Amino acid sequence: xxxxxxxxxxxxxxxxxxxxxxxxxxxxxxxxxxxxxxxxxxxxxxxxxxxxxxxxxxxxxxxxxxxxxxxxxxxxxxxxxxxxxxxxxxxxxxxxxxxxxxxxxxxxxxxxxxxxxxxxxxxxxxxxxxxxxxxxxxxxxxxxxxxxxxxxxxxxxxxxxxxxxxxxxxxxxxxxxxxxxxxxxxxxxxxxxxxxxxxxxxxxxxxxxxxxxxxxxxxxxxxxxxxxxxxxxxxxxxxxxxxxxxxxxxxx
Amino acid sequence: xxxxxxxxxxxxxxxxxxxxxxxxxxxxxxxxxxxxxxxxxxxxxxxxxxxxxxxxxxxxxxxxxxxxxxxxxxxxxxxxxxxxxxxxxxxxxxxxxxxxxxxxxxxxxxxxxxxxxxxxxxxxxxxxxxxxxxxxxxxxxxxxxxxxxxxxxxxxxxxxxxxxxxxxxxxxxxxxxxxxxxxxxxxxxxxxxxxxxxxxxxxxxxxxxxxxxxxxxxxxxxxxxxxxxxxxxxxxxxxxxxxxxxxxxxxxxxxxxxxxxxxxxxxxxxxxxxxxxxxxxxxxxxxxxxxxxxxxxxxxxxxxxxxxxxxxxxxxxxxxxxxx
Numbered sequence: 101x102x103x104x105x106x107x108x109x110x111x112x113x114x115x116x117x118x119x120x121x122x123x124x125x126x127x128x129x130x131x132x133x134x135x136x137x138x139x140x141x142x143x144x145x146x147x148x149x150x151x152x153x154x155x156x157x158x159x160x161x162x163x164x165x166x167x168x169x170x171x172x173x174x175x176x177x178x179x180x181x182x183x184x185x186x187x188x189x190x191x192x193x194x195x196x197x198x199x200x201x202x203x204x205x206x207x208x209x210x211x212x213x214x215x216x217x218x219x220x221x222x223x224x225x226x227x228x229x230x231x232x233x234x235x236x237x238x239x240x241x242x243x244x245x246x247x248x249x250x251x252x253x254x255x256x257x258x259x260x261x262x263x264x265x266x267x268x269x270x271x272x273x274x275x276x277x278x279x280x281x282x283x284x285x286x287x288x289x290x291x292x293x294x295x296x297x298x299x300x301x302x303x304x305x306x307x308x309x310x311x312x313x314x315x316x317x318x319x320x321x322x323x324x325x326x327x328x329x330x331x332x333x334x335x336x337x338x339x340x341x342x343x344x345x346x347x348x349x350x351x352x
Numbered sequence: 353x354x355x356x357x358x359x360x361x362x363x364x365x366x367x368x369x370x371x372x373x374x375x376x377x378x379x380x381x382x383x384x385x386x387x388x389x390x391x392x393x394x395x396x397x398x399x400x401x402x403x404x405x406x407x408x409x410x411x412x413x414x415x416x417x418x419x420x421x422x423x424x425x426x427x428x429x430x431x432x433x434x435x436x437x438x439x440x441x442x443x444x445x446x447x448x449x450x451x452x453x454x455x456x457x458x459x460x461x462x463x464x465x466x467x468x469x470x471x472x473x474x475x476x477x478x479x480x481x482x483x484x485x486x487x488x489x490x491x492x493x494x495x496x497x498x499x500x501x502x503x504x505x506x507x508x509x510x511x512x513x514x515x516x517x518x519x520x521x522x523x524x525x526x527x528x529x530x531x532x533x534x535x536x537x538x539x540x541x542x543x544x545x546x547x548x549x550x551x552x553x554x555x556x557x558x559x560x561x562x563x564x565x566x567x568x569x570x571x572x573x574x575x576x577x578x579x580x581x582x583x584x585x586x587x588x589x590x591x592x593x594x595x596x597x598x599x600x601x602x603x604x605x606x607x608x609x610x611x612x613x614x615x616x617x618x619x620x621x622x623x624x625x626x627x628x629x630x631x632x633x634x635x636x637x638x639x640x641x642x643x644x645x646x647x648x649x650x651x652x653x654x655x656x657x658x659x660x661x662x663x664x665x666x667x668x669x670x671x672x673x674x675x676x
Contacts, residue, residue, distance in 0.1 A: 151554060177556035189551040191544055201537075202544045206556040211541040212565060213531050218540060264555055 102165040104129050104268045104298035105181075110149060110159035111138070112142075112322075119145050121323045127268060131298040134309045137281045137319035138342070144186060146319065147270045149182045152176045163268065178207060180267035186302070190256045192246040196237060199245055199256055200228045203263035228263070235259050235289050251282030258289060275308065279302055282347035287312075310334070316328070318342075361643030366528045369617070373520040380494055384512040385585075386628060391519035392581040395526050396597075397604045398613060399573035402530065404602070405610035406539060407566040408546030409459070414574055414599045416454070416477045417447035419593030421575025422582040423481060426494045431584070434500045440522065440579045447575020450477070450566050455567035459560060471595065478593040493589040498583060508584075515584035522580055526573060533569070543611070587612040603642075607649055609635050609656025618657055 103126040113305065114122035119142045127133055135143050148154035150161055152173035160169045168176055191199050204224050205211050222252055232238045235255045240248060254274065261269060274290060275283040287308065293299065303309050309316065310330050317327040318339050326336055333339055376387055400414050421443030428442045458469040481488045488494050501507040501514075508514045533539050543563055544552050549559050582588045591597060600623070608619020626645060630638035653660035 144396070153550065153554065172558075173553045174556050174558050177554055183554055185551070185554075189548050189554075191547045193547065194540075194543065198540060202540055202552075203555045205537040205541060206552070209556075210537050211557060211562060213537045216536050217532070218535055218537060260551070260555060 103162070104131065105150070105166060105300075106162040106165075107150065108160045108162070110146070110161070111157045112145060112149060112154070112181060113157050119322050120149065123159070123319075123322075123324055124329060125317055125324065127298040127300055129311050130296050130300055131300070131315065132312055133298075133300045133315040133317060134313035135210055135300055135302045135317050135319060136304070136306075136309060137325075141319040141323075142322040143319055144272055145322075147183055147272055147300075147302070151181060152271060177264060178209065180265060181270075182261045182264045182266040183270040184261045184267070184272055184274060185258050186272040188250075188251055188253045188257045190245050190260065194242060195242050195244055196232065196248070196259075197225075197228055197241045200231055200259050200263050201225075203260045204228060205265045231263055234262070234292070236285055249282070251278045251285065252308060255276050255289065256288055258286065262293075266297060268298045268300070271299065273302050273304065275303075275305065362399035364528075365445060366524050366531065369524045369527060370520050373516075373523075374477065377516060384516045386624075388512060388516045388519045388584050389581075390621060390624045391516075391523045392577050392584065393601070393624060394523055394617050395580065396574050397601050397608075397616040397620045398526060398530055399570045399577060400601050400605050401610065401613060401616040402533075402542075402573065403567055405536065405605060405612065405615070406546065407542040407563055407570075409563060409567060410463075410467055410602075411458075411470040412467050412472030412595065412602060413472075414570065415593050415595070415597035416470075416474035417451055417571040417574035418578040418581070418597060418601075418669075419481065419588075419590075420450050420477060421447040421578030422588040422592045423488055423494060423578075424575070425579030426497045426582040427487070429497045429499055431495075432563035434498055436499045436502050436518070436583050439499070439583060440576050443579020443582070444572045444576040447578065448572040451568045451571025451574075452564065455564045455571070459563050459567065473596075474593060474595065474598060478590060481593055482590055488588075491590055493587050495584075495587045496645045497586040497588075498601035499583055500585075512584070519580055519584055522576070526576065527617070530573070534613065537566070538562075546611075603646060606656060607646060609660070612656070612658045615656050615658035622657070666674070 103258060106126040108124055110120055112118070123146060135146070137143055144246040145154065150155045152171060160167055162168065163179065163181055166272070191202065194202070201218055201224060206226055210216070229238065231240070232241055235239040235258060237252065237255055237259065240252060245253060248256070258274060269288070275286050290312065301312070313330055315327065316330055318325045318333060320342055325342065326333065326339060373387065373391065377384060380387065396414070396418050399417070400411070403409050403411060403414065424446035425439040425443035428439050433439070454473045458466055458473065461469055482490055499508055502518055506514050541552070541557060545557070545559055545562060553559050578592060581592065604619040604623040605616055606619070607623055608617065609615025623642070626640065627642060630641035649657065
């Protein structure tokens with residue numbers, strides 16, 4: 101079966117600074133792959149290149165076997181290659197419902213429709229409420245996003261990506277900045293995502309990484325240091341030295 | 353409950369426009385020309401609100417579409433067909449046909465460079481109109497616009513009664529259409545782009561194409577406003593294309609509140625009345641009054657009158673709920 105996403109020899113240079121060098125990996129259908137690495141390793145840069153907001157210097161990106169390297173970000177998103185952002189990018193003055201409607205409309209490609217009354221667009225609204233229920237947001241549906249707690253905003257962030265019916269989902273620290281007590285809702289939502297969806301997620305919390313990931317990619321200074329199953333990674337000496345650092349030394 | 357109807361409400365609030373319009377005409381029966389001018393300007397400010405308030409494109413050159421619509425409708429009436437309704441569409445179409453290519457140019461830039469380009473394009477159009485004396489009358493203006501009766505029944509009269517009713521009707525219709533557009537996928541997408549382009553793009557939105565469409569629609573309504581002005585005043589001057597027309601429209605919008613259609617209307621009404629009264633009291637220093645008022649509104653009511661009154665209303669409302 102063809103991979104959902106295949107990254108081949110991706111390079112990115114900003115002048116003399118190399119932020120990605122010869123990155124190769126693939127996500128099979130249904131992948132649960134964690135992308136880890138120290139700050140500044142180039143994790144978000146990699147997501148930016150895959151989704152098309154940043155143009156790589158060299159390399160190709162294949163989406164279900166098709167080279168999409170030249171496609172603009174919006175076309176990739178409409179095809180189901182979607183992401184969330186590390187720093188929440190939701191539409192603050194709009195209500196939760198309008199946020200999700202906005203995403204549904206983009207996916208359907210009906211943004212140019214001038215006269216459809218969104219409040220009475222039953223098919224859109226049913227879909228919106230399905231997503232809100234899935235993310236336990238239905239009670240906040242009519243509230244403006246800027247009146248929500250940060251944890252709920254993170255859920256809206258996730259909802260915006262899910263409304264695009266992703267086939268490949270790139271999550272950039274989905275629970276970043278959310279207190280542990282609230283992050284369980286986000287984690288539950290991610291656990292319940294369809295099994296055939298390919299997910300790549302950046303995460304610093306190792307408990308979350310080892311709970312969700314079936315595969316881990318370790319990125320250091322713009323290149324892949326090692327990748328493998330959680331067991332391989334936790335047993336890898338180099339990773340323990342570079343990434344897990346003093347904590348593991350202390351235990352030893 | 354919001355103090356001003358948001359675009360979500362179902363009520364035909366557009367009908368407030370003729371209600372207020374006719375009340376004003378009853379109080380000020382010898383000021384019909386001035387009230388007509390308010391109605392035409394309000395359409396221009398609504399068009400600007402679509403572009404600036406909803407889609408987030410700050411422009412100081414929207415008079416280009418207003419003026420072009422005015423000249424197009426004037427020339428159409430003089431040389432081709434003197435039927436007014438078709439003249440409105442000709443004006444709107446002219447505005448839109450200029451907005452599409454100029455939008456494609458200015459929307460490549462953002463922020464200050466974008467504003468500068470909108471000014472530049474309006475200046476170019478102004479200069480072309482100024483130099484094409486044979487066609488536009490140059491700085492003498494385009495005169496001799498005679499119109500057939502509206503629907504063949506209502507002739508334009510020297511007291512401006514028909515012109516007033518006509519312009520209120522067109523404004524009401526424009527408001528009716530724009531309120532529906534603003535609750536459509538198109539309107540919501542405009543607001544999304546205004547808030548975060550990058551996010552919209554990551555959700556699959558073709559941002560450039562959408563902004564160009566919004567700019568074109570803004571050009572269409574500004575063109576209708578210009579055409580209405582040409583038909584009711586029966587003269588088109590270079591002033592319709594000028595920087596001050598663009599700037600005043602933006603001031604009216606900021607005064608009333610950007611991103612709210614009612615803000616555009618209330619800003620226009622207030623600005624033009626204060627301008628009118630202040631200029632009558634002191635023809636040389638009325639600018640001080642306007643300037644002072646603008647500073648006061650920006651300081652006391654950031655976000656404009658409509659948005660601030662809504663916030664006050666919401667605060668009172670939520671207090672009421674809390675206490676019982």
